[in-house]
Amino acid sequence: MSEFAPGDYRKRVLAVVLKRGGPETSDPFELYDLPLDDDPGDAAVAARVADVWGAWQRMRDHPKYRVLVAELVAGHDARSAEVLDGGRRRTAAARVRAQREQRDAGRYALLDAAIARLVDRHRGVPADKVEGLHEVGALAGLARDEVTARLRRHRVVGSGPAAPGIAPERRRQVRALLDEFGRLTDAPAPPTLLGLLGLDPSASERQVRAGAAAWRSRARELPPTRLRTVVDELLVHVAELVEPGSAAVAGYLDAVAVDVAEHLRPRVRAAVLVEDRLVAEDHEHLLDEARALGLDDVRARRVLADVAAELGAPIEQSGPPPPPPDRPRGREWEAPLKAARAALRGGRPTEARRLVGDAQRVAGTDGATPVRAVADEITAVLDEAARRWQAAVAAVAARRSTEALEHLEHLGRTAADVPGPGGADLDRLLSAARRDVARADAAVAAAVGGPPADRAAALLAVLDTCPGHPGAQAALAAVPVAPPAWVRAARDGRGDVLVVWEPSPTPQVRYKVSRRRPDGTWQVVGRVTDTSVLDGGAPPAVEAPVYAVEAVQAGRSSAAVRSDEQTPPSTPPAPAPAAGPPAPTRVRAERLASGSVLVRWDGPAGAEFRVRCALPDGRWRVVGRTREHRIEDGGAPDGPVPGYTVSAAVDGGRSAETASSG
Incomplete structure (x- = not known):
């Protein structure tokens, strides 16, 4: 572990964390500048934590980092305890490693998808596409060196010759x-x-x-x-x-001939490698392949002649077959090899492997290279079939029928005789996937043609039964998500901020709640299904910060509604989902001799209860949350006992609030 340098730490760690959105987007190893894979030991970790703590203290008044440093200092005790203890540190390292891999996967998702399409189409990354991939990476916030490092995993190929008139x-x-x-x-x-x-x-x-x-x-x-x-x-x-x-x-x-030449070039190279010529048998086979790819006889012969000329290999002219008694021996491998090629083209690689095995047993030095080339091609097809089967079985288990159908249809075209894992039957799975996708297609068509109010719920139901269905995703993307009508934020007696909002008319949404920082940037406070959130991490001040709430559904977000731009009703709503637990009963509040107010109630066992107190100015203060059936309010104002409300929460659902009776 290198020596701690405050200036370097500020540029390398704090600047990145600030740009990313704050401490909640980071981890203790990054914040305390500790290596993740090489544990330096308890003494070195303690020294580094002390160095970082001192740097934070010196930057409390820094114009750029003071807000971030204040948040880091507030959470120092919990974060440092996790890395100072050796056992907890090793457990945290495993968790953080997985989190970073997931975060990086998200950052690189757009770039990786573009690279995968290019590699699948060109068997590598074309040289003329590299600069475009840098632009794709920039859209995801990746630097040029990060994109370059990702590209080193793949082969860069030439752009290929241009065909006359057709790009x-x-x-x-x-x-x-x-x-x-x-x-x-x-x-x-x-x-x-x-x-x-x-x-x-x-x-x-x-x-x-x-x-x-x-x-x-x-x-x-x-x-x-x-x-x-x-x-x-x-x-x-x-x-x-x-x-x-x-x-x-x-x-x-x-x-088309240009593409056929690119397809046949490696096959011709393998065929002429040993004998430095294209023998008549291989020439006829490659001619058949060129014709099968859509060329007429003249163009097929011209393509083979041009490719052979590039490789400096003459083409052996075919003649009448010699009489059987005089037939030269030593090429008995040709017949099974030809049959293996036909089986491979017919989507039967298992049969092709058996036939090429027969060819290998009788091939001499003259047949070793072409037999090996076909064997390698069969191995590649079988390897891909194994991967496709694994992906198809996983997709079937997860009910991703559209994805499963793509893999199963590919297997049906290229590897119909390859058995599935655990005896999985291709025809049965293919029929079931087609049936599920057809059912989902019909449901999407019905949803698109149905009332707009019900469209989102119907499309979500399709995605629930057929996850990843492209038609449902595309149709759902066209349905807007309605924002909350208003957002309100107010501080309670302990300085926490209660944020409440009107529910979105769109069904099955979650809410993303963000707080505006003093520098104008936004920090995500939480994502909830309820219509309120208590922000205990709000910076101290007289007034509550500005909050923004977005309704989120299936990756789509509504417009953000801010607490400083809306006019809420005079009383806060009771955030009670329709399908919540039973509401508490017999809520009583009584003043104790110490001046505190004891609030008691009856309610469902195992629930979490939220207790709120009505303030004289009409606002509401959250007293606390507890799983007990009583709470003492030490911040109750003097005078008459104020009114209290208690609600219960179980598994994300919240009951209606019950007011105290005195």
């Missing part, structure tokens, strides 16, 4: 839409826009126009689901890229 980004967009069309229809994805229309590369202009017209007619009959959206977007690309005529089709196929 790489548009080719990727079309490819993504075709893949999604395959997933939504539970069928192999069309290789090209022509394949979507049911046409081959040699189709005439009239056939293309007729196919496009037929698809537009079918699209108009589709329900307003994601499939309809994907088909409409694909038909826009059809109209612009292949319908204008034969020249447009040729340009589009030339653009």
